[in-house]
Amino acid sequence: MSDNNETNVDLRSLNFIETINSNLICCICQSPFVDPVVLPCGHTFCTICIHQACEASPVCPIDRSTISITDIRPAVKIVCNMVNELIVQCPRSEEGCEHEGQRQYIENHVKNDCLYTFASCQLEECKALVLKKDLSSHVSTCKHRPAECKMCKKKMRALELEDHHRLCPAEIIQCPHCDTSRSRSEHTSHLLTCPKHPIPCKHSDFGCRWSGEREKLESEHLKSCSYEGIKDYLLLQQQKEQSLRDEVQSVRKENEILKRQQSNLSQQFQTLSDQLALLLPSQFGADLTCPEEAAAMGLGPAESILTETQRLKNDLETVSSNLASLELKQNVALMTETFRLQEELQSLRAICHGMRMQMHYIIMERRGASAAAAAASMNAAETGASSSSTDGNVATAGSVASLNRLRWLGLIDGPSGRQDTKL
Missing domain, CATH: 3.30.40.10 (Zinc/RING finger domain, C3HC4 (zinc finger))
Incomplete structure (x- = not known):
């Protein structure tokens, strides 16, 4: 139960000491007015009661006249004072509180003065709810x-x-x-x-079952203990036993390491076998020798692994030689194709060169014909020239034009007229 629930007081559940005037009782809740309000028809009710009644039916519960929430007004001050001054018992009276007072002060009493309400322990780690009258005694006995x-x-x-x-x-x-x-x-x-503490014999590890007080160990027991005379031999044997145990432990550790290495190698071997089977299914498609087959052939685990390793090496050498042969064939084919392409390229270059020479020849021939026509027209226009001179000049001009065309085409070289055949 929290403090808020303890200090909140329901005014309708209070026990009134004196007789209550019937004019101060709400006809809806049958309790003295709490925050009384009045309607236009003159009837008085509790605020909460009349609002709930209006939500259900907007009429006066007594004379059934129509009302509205806006018509509700606070009751006169004297009515409020009369209901607030009624004498009531403390709501914690059943727990033992004997306080009686006016209703308007009862909530303050419960909150501040009533010793029969619950309050939290003042210790941070406790926070237990106890009655205020027992709070001091609780703090003195609280386990926190x-x-x-x-x-x-x-x-x-x-x-x-x-x-x-x-x-x-x-x-x-x-x-x-x-x-x-x-x-x-x-x-x-x-x-x-x-000296009185019970202890076992020093040689209890070797089998002595005596146990007694510490002071009696040296004075009485060791003098008659059958293990005391051979203690040096027993200690030597114990050291040897411990040495053998250490050696066995070391061998066990080494054995565990070898087993893990063998398991890793087996996994790697299986992985490599699977990869080779995918790459070369014709050669590695069949399963390698399994442990059952190796046992049937009389091979131990180590011999089986060595046999499979040798077989794997041979297969890898075969694969390597095949790859080298395939690479050589590819290189020869590539060189042959390269030479063929070079010959075709040379032929295309020669054809292009011949076409270029023919184009230049045609262009120069046209230019020579134009120049000859122009020279003939100039010679015909000249007057007083002899016919023989004219014929010699024309022949000379024709021969010069022919030599120029041959020189341009590259059939003769230089002024000497040496022929030089080119592609």
């Missing part, structure tokens, strides 16, 4: 209250004090063997030297 060990003066909570007493290093305890007293911190070291 601060406490201090009387022996070591260490501060802690009260609930930890009991456990601390069982382990407190400053607490004085009595040795159960020699009946001497000392602090708990010194008791452990005392047990190592306590």
Whole structure:
């Protein structure tokens, strides 16, 4: 139950001490008015009661006249004072509170003065709800209250004090063997030297079953112990046994390492076999020798692994030689195709060169014909020239034009007229 629920007071559930005037009672809740309001028809009700009634039916509950929420007005002050001054009992009267007072002050009483309401413990770690009248006694006995060990003066909570007493290093305890007293911190070291503390024989590891007080071990038991005379031999045997155990442990560790390595190699071998089977299904499609087949052939695990390894090496060499032969064939084919392409390219270059020469020849022939026509027209226009001179000049001009065409085409070289045949 929270503090808010304790301090909230329902005014309709209060017990009234005196007789209540019927004019101060709401006809809806049959309790004295709480925040009374009045309707235009003159009837008075509690605020909450009349609002709930209007939501169900907007009429006056007494004379059934039509009303509206806006028509509701607060009752006159004297009516409010009369209901607030009614004497009531404290709502915690069933728990033992005997307070009686006016209704208008009862909520303040419950919140601040009533000792029979619940309140939280003041300790942060507790927060338990107790009656206010018991709050002081609860704090003095709360298990979360601060406490201090009387022996070591260490501060802690009260609930930890009991456990601390069982382990407190400053607490004085009595040795159960020699009946001497000392602090708990010194008791452990005392047990190592306590003459009355029961201990086994020094040779209990070798089989002696004697157990008794520490002071009797040296004075009585060791003189008659059958293991005391051969203790050196027993110690030597114990050292050898320990050495053998260490060696066995080392061999076990080495064996575990070898097993893990063998498992890793087996996984790698299987992975490589699967990859080769995918690349070369004709050669590696069949499964390699399985453990059952190896056992049938009389091969041990190590011999089986070596056989498969040798077979794998041979297959890898075969694959390598095949790859080298294939690479050589590809290189020869590439060189042959390259030479063929070079010959075709040379032929195309020669054809292009011949076509270029023919084009130039045609162009120069046209230019020569134009120049000859122009020269003939100029010679015909000249007057007083002899016919023989004219014929010689024309022949000379024709021969010069022919030589120029041959020189341009490259059939003759230079002024000497040497012929030079070219592609």
